[in-house]
Amino acid sequence: MGRKTHPRIQRAKGQIAIVALRLIGALPFVINRALATIIGVIVARLPTQALKVSKTNLALCYPALSDAKRAQLARESLIESIKNTFEIALFWRRPAQGLQRVAAVDGDAPLRQAVADGKPIMILAPHLGCWEVLNFWLATEFGLHAMFAPSGLPEVDNLVRSGREHFGSTMYPTTARGVAGLVRAMKKGALTAILPDQVPDRRSGRHVPFYGHPAYTGTLACKLIRQTGAVTFMAWARRLPGTQGYEIRIRPADTAIADDDLDNALAGMNHSIEQLIDESPNQYLWSYKRFRRPPPGSDTPY
Template sequence: MSRLGVAVFWLLHWLPLAVLARLGEALGLLLHVFALPRRHVVDTNLKLCFPELDARQRRQLARRHFRTVGRSLLERGLLWWGSRERLERLVRIEGGDRVRALQAAGTPVILLAPHFVGLDMGGTRVTMDFDIVSVYARQKKNPVLDRWLYHGRSRFGDQLLLARQDGVRSSVKAMKAGRPFYYLPDMDYGRRDAIFVPFFGVPAATITGLPRLARVAGAAVLPCVTKMLPGGAGYVVEIGEAWSDFPSADVEADTLRMNEWIESVVRTMPEQYYWVHRRFKTRPVGEAKLY
């Protein structure tokens, strides 16, 4: 992203959300037409995960997905420059008292936040209520974008953003000090620290960090899902009840449980999951590439 692009985002963030949402959806439809490599990724993912849909239904779902992606792109300016009051009005958070109760009891907290298109909006809203720890992937090829992404994730409160290579120790230390961990473990990070467990029935390289971190830190795992609402209605961040009997003695079973839960939520709003990511890029030894 160039400085001109940042200036455009700044101008757009002054628009009412209803107008910004329509512009974002229009941008998404253009991306569906012209961003052919990403459309191929989305089409492949949907074919793998929704074999019960015919080609027309998957095409319609892909178009709806790109509309939400376009919205999430254009609405990012709200995270960078929107006032606290405006963001509190646009993004409602439910279940925050569950986090506070665990903090009061001295229990470390992991917020399990899957990659839905509203993820960053939800993350920024959480930082307005809690000082958290999260993992930040540097955008080394685009320092302008890197600067503003970092700004958006750290502008409220006292946030701790760690690089992935900082490892488990720093995350556990932060959780034990009372910071909820806004944790995003549902992408394909390669073979390191990953096992193959099904996601929509397809073997997916999945990191085992959730049960391992929960065990080492003695943390409660609370599901945290951000939903993009239609038009100008905003977003809602839903923080659910802590998972019971987690972690178990079986890391593979716990990792499968995570994937099954994410799948169950995706099925309630399939257009909002981050299908532009090559979730099945890493394959078991001997299997052909899917993209």
């Protein structure tokens, strides 16, 4: 059992986080982006743990790149991550501004057809670009049913939920009851979105290849797809240069994702994630320890 944080400390953390998020969220978008870029450039040049993890992940996933190119990609990714932190602080507080920044949409015709046909839809949205803007767009265009995992900081959770539910999204807790409710909605033709590249707990995943290396991968998305017969798409909100906004990109998932063999389905999901990341690797969250739970007998690369 891990040590529990004292309730007063938790409350203090939540209050500090809320103050910081509100201060950032009060900035106009142009200043928000400029400040995030400046801070990102500074942070990307410091010998932080985030930079170290990013370089380790990139060495595993892009071995053909030179050391210099991987180092540059790691720095660019950290800058984009800082931009993401700043922009979602603004958009949680003022969701309409995030939606208004959608400047283009690419590849949405098959998705719209599937929705028109009344089929359940699964959107897989990895930690790429600005996933909150994607949430807003999906909720506005089609209605969105999604799961919500509390952070342990109630003040922050309330802010996040109010932002995500602003456009009418239906949120489900990450519990057995929540999953059952989501399944019922999907079987009636609902559209849902899941982050497919998080490391799950030890009872909810399997090791399958991700860029050629075993990564502990959550099984929930593939099980829901198989259980509901959902049509599956990959999606992300690409951050455009400067303050131009975002481009929503929709791509078909690998057909193997619906395979009855769970390992094959998970491999198809990870392959789909790889293809999406390859569109703009600098906007992926490489500082996340994706390989932190290796197979038995193997060491963590971190």
